[in-house]
Amino acid sequence: MIIEFDGEVFRWDAREDSAWFFTSVPLELSEEIREIPRPYRGFGAVRVRALIGSTEWTTSIFPSSDTGSYVLPLKKAVRDAEDLVDGGLVTVRLEVLNG
Template sequence: MIIEFDSDVFRWAAREDSAWFFTAVPSELGHEIREIPRPYRGFGSVRVRARIGGTEWATSIFPLAETDSYVLPLKKAVRDAEQLVDGGPVTVRLEVLDG
């Protein structure tokens, strides 16, 4: 399954000194991902291949408790390469590898 979406970058707000940044998968797409039969992984994660601009990497998305969706962690190397900033827009392509 391959999905594409536009979202915003946000900093994990649980700690003020957090250096963790994410973007959220829209809930309608998150619901579709949840429907894919797959083995359970730690924290309910789902393995994906992500692409933002010219940067592609293997990672996992994680369930977002408040919604029926997932968040994609954005490591510093990706944010730097693609000039992503807190609150800024991002276009994401995800290939779901589990399932």
């Protein structure tokens, strides 16, 4: 399954000293991902190949208990390469991987 969406970059606010940034997968697309049969992974993680601009990497998305959607972590190397900032918009392509 491949999905594309636009999202907003946000800092994880559970801790004031957090340097973790994410974007949310829209709820409707998150529900479609949830329906894909796959083995259980810790924290409900789903393996994906992500593409933002010209930067591609393999990571996991995680369910958010606040919104019910999945969130995609945006590591510093990706943020730097694609000039992503807190509150900025981002276009994401995700390929959901098996296993």
